[in-house]
Amino acid sequence: MSDTPDSAVRTYTEQHRAAFLDDLAEWLRIPSVSAQPEHDGDVRRSAGWLSAKLAETGFPVTEIWETPGAPAVFAEWPSEDPGAPVVLVYGHHDVQPAAREDGWSTDPFEPVIRDGRMYGRGAADDKGQVFFHTLGVRAHLAATGRTTPAVHLKLLIEGEEESGSPHFRALAEERAARLAADVVIVSDTGMWDENTPTVCTGMRGLAECEIELNGPDQDIHSGSFGGAVPNPATVLARLVAALHDPEGRVAVPGFYDGVTELTEAERALFAELPFDEDTWLRTAGSYATAGEAGYSTLERVWARPTAEVNGIGGGYQGAGSKTVIPSSALVKLSFRLVAGQDPERIQEAVRSWAEARIPAGIRHRITFSPATRPCLTPLDHPALQAVARAMGRAFGTKILFTREGGSGPAADLQDVLGAPVLFLGISVPSDGWHGPDEKVELGLLLKGVETTAHLWGELADALR
């Protein structure tokens, strides 16, 4: 056990709360919108502001890391303890676009506190969740009387996450030696809800595929030729229809090879979450659930691989009708992958499966985008248990576990650094990521401070 008294952490956090929130508000005033070129200077200013703030926090090393796009911020605070584990925290300092006319109640870049919440673009995604690490490490030192953290702490806060992290993987590879860590903590996710603190244990991977089928050289008359030539739209539909078997499983041979199955323990913990299917359906805007037989909705989106059509098109799509056999048809597929699946092998399996199903007279083009690997930390991993304990001390309640159905650049860190990735976030679904009136719950933000204040000691103990 860490020697950090929980009450000392809480007291320190309370004492510095006002200044901490003032600082966060100052940062939120910088409109670091990476997707809008007119804000390039603001993203750069945000990096400089954060770097200076981390230096002020006590990090002996703070650096701006340039990329071909927006700069990242790197900071490092070695531990005085010999053999202390190395922890890399990941987050981002850029934000989504926002304008008052999008439906904001107040200026998105002039943060305000109302009803215990701070409203402003980036309050939750991700400046607030990066920022709790600053007060957190100071609370950790203050409560333990240490002069350096119990772990060798590194922060990498990128500036292009909201633009798809186009240079992130290259940056991680180039700086792999500086980034080397025993554990990666990603603070860019959230918890189940206000009353249910949770730790996310993994994200799905992603392999995207575009299949274009070409039939006749141009659209041809469906009267003159209909019934006697292969129709690429029909062939494409048959391909898509064959993607799943009647049980809702992906029918591409080899697709499930190596899949890490859910443990009974994890299924039991998922089942403890206060999941309400009607609420979930309303959030999705969907009118029914569907999917792989034998799995719950949460299991389907978190722990099972999928094949989905993202887009399909071919022939005449305008008003009225045009009696043609289309010259071509195209489908965009995405495969969400889980631990144990290798994106490159999945791509090859999809290619072979598709090619075997394309009849004579139909030419094809199958292309894959760069894939994102899945990441998953087993429930019994000591680092994960340490995160849960730290969070439990801050929240004073049982910590449950979730996963994330989406995919993200965090997997690149797991891949490049070979370290497990843990997700520590205090955001909640109502925070309005990417929408108007984004906010962070101040109570939860301070629980984030307390969690990280406990975390470094817990991790040092767990990984010793």
Place this chain on the structure above:
Amino acid sequence: MSDTPDSAVRTYTEQHRAAFLDDLAEWLRIPSVSAQPEHDGDVRRSAGWLSAKLAETGFPVTEIWETPGAPAVFAEWPSEDPGAPVVLVYGHHDVQPAAREDGWSTDPFEPVIRDGRMYGRGAADDKGQVFFHTLGVRAHLAATGRTTPAVHLKLLIEGEEESGSPHFRALAEERAARLAADVVIVSDTGMWDENTPTVCTGMRGLAECEIELNGPDQDIHSGSFGGAVPNPATVLARLVAALHDPEGRVAVPGFYDGVTELTEAERALFAELPFDEDTWLRTAGSYATAGEAGYSTLERVWARPTAEVNGIGGGYQGAGSKTVIPSSALVKLSFRLVAGQDPERIQEAVRSWAEARIPAGIRHRITFSPATRPCLTPLDHPALQAVARAMGRAFGTKILFTREGGSGPAADLQDVLGAPVLFLGISVPSDGWHGPDEKVELGLLLKGVETTAHLWGELADALR
């Protein structure tokens, strides 16, 4: 048998050839493009020109029939013979748009004769094929010494065919009593090729259907929700894939109910046609044939009903990728129908079939456009045999039979008038309908004159 001596017809035709071609050229100079409002006056001028020419030909009744769009021309020449059968000839006097810069070698509305062909918009489609009836009926009278035709002859030459005949059915219904006929002769098609005179015995019908499926209220994230909600694009693909069975037959229950099967005699006659599959594929621009097992390519396009996708679309179709589950997906289907199929019953069958396959959570909208009925005259019909005999006398060779895979307003005449529809055309595939350098072969045009010169006597004998 008719009492028209073949040589007398040939002589009369040769004698009047020059004036006939001059007249046709004059008509072709009127740019009666029904699809372009700036040519409304020209379409009207074309109707007036034709009406006057028919009066000059000897038709005692010529009328301009107004519609909410472009006018049609009606002409009538009763027979002196009591009980003579009534024949209605259908054609159109409007033409497709044409401009020199579309690739014409000469002005499309300044006809020229080169190498035994007359080039100009409408030369084959359809002014040339309407016009051979004028000299044809005069040759019929001259060669037989009659003062009225051997049949009660009616002509209906519409002015909106190239615009989809929007008012044709209503006109036919309104004027049904005036149009009443024992046989309809449509002169708006063609023959197999220059060396293979053929008679077309039917056209396929057409039922068009649009199916829109709606899933989530908006496009949703395929990471957060993928694998757990029904994807309307996937459901749509399954529907399309289920349209056909493995034998290439349409799998909608009841689809083949009542279908008039090809007779062995007709299959044998089709097989006599000089069909070359490689040439056909080049014309189609397709790289293979496909379709219903057990039928040849010609049988598939002429005599078998089909289901084809004309267009399909849903979700993200732009460059790159967007990992969404689409909110909706849409398919446009067309069903070509053959004799014995009822479009309304087919529509109901398609609706029931589709609705039974749409799973929970997917809302749908299924709409049908007004359908076109199929038409078919059996090979042993006396009128059809009369057409073949008349053509055989003009061409001096065996007449074979074709059908037309497309669909057209002729079926409305069959439907409204309850009369069999026969297709008498002398155009050939190289005539370039709707394209640049449209032309008519003068030799074939004059064979058209001779055919109709023989036809009225043959028909009067056959239907007596």
